[in-house]
Amino acid sequence: MALVLKRIHQGLLILDELQDERTHGNAFVASPLCLIGAIAFYVYFFKKLGPKFMENRKPYNVKNIMIAYNVLQIAFNAYLVLKCALVMARMKSLLCEDIDYSRTPESMNIVYISKCYMYLKLFDIGDTLFFLLRKSFRQISFLHLYHHSGMLTLVWIGFRHYGGGGSGQWIVLLNCAVHVVMFTYYLLTSIDSSWKNSFRFKRSLTQMQLVQFVCFILIFGNIAVYPTCNVNRFLALVFACQNVFMLFLFGEFYYTAYVKPRKIDTHSRKTQ
Secondary structure, eight states, X not given: OHHHHHHHHHHHHHHXXXXXXXXXXXXXXXXXXXXXXXXXXXXHIIIIIHHHHHTTSOOOOOHHHHHHHHHHHHHHHHHHHHHHHXXXXXXXXXXXXOOOOSOOHHHHHHHHHXXXXXXXXXXXXXXXXXXXXXXXXXXXXXXXXXXXXXXXXXXXHHHHHHTTOGGGHHHHHXXXXXXXXXXXXXXXXXXXXXXXXXXXXXXXXXXXXXXXXXXXXXXXXXXXXXXXOOSXXXXXXXXXXXXXXXXXXXXXXXXXXXXHHHHHHHXXXXXX
């Protein structure tokens, strides 16, 4: 046991040495244990403690809080889309931009954007809390928990060790753009529940998410194999593989929710 703890300690020291100096002083990225603890608590709370707490309670009415939350999400995501677009407009290479580790105003602006994006991923957990308080336990699925945990992990690594620079800004731009549309839909449904029956809106939103995953696979897959790209290829490959998995999970959801029901409906009409 002592040997295991010693190895863990040595590993943490190595990770500390690899940390981007520009992110020093940020409490959440001070140690990998912060990330591990946050994700472990997130999964345990929403799969065990939370449902047990709500077991003998009626669903809470969180409509007004959800409206405010969705408005804030739209504003925060739109702000980061604008900030990121301005940064990327000055990039030399959109497909393989080197990371600038200097402390110039432009470089520190990217660090700021990436820090905001990391905390926004923590703020995203709010939707899981609403599912819990409304006792919509079915929506706290493996896909939901894995998506939040996986994104937070990769964004945490990208910010802590690379300041979120280089081609990593693609993640912020595309993901926040999709989230503007997604939280607009959530806002509409929280104001008027009839929007939940909008088949086309829901299907289009899922299609946007699928396109996002394909873009990430192509962008970071290219970085992973590009011979002259001065970016961590292993991390790019991990992110590309992560999005392959997400494409599979969301693709399965898309087929079950939007393709299969139409096939059944078409078959029923033919047999009538």
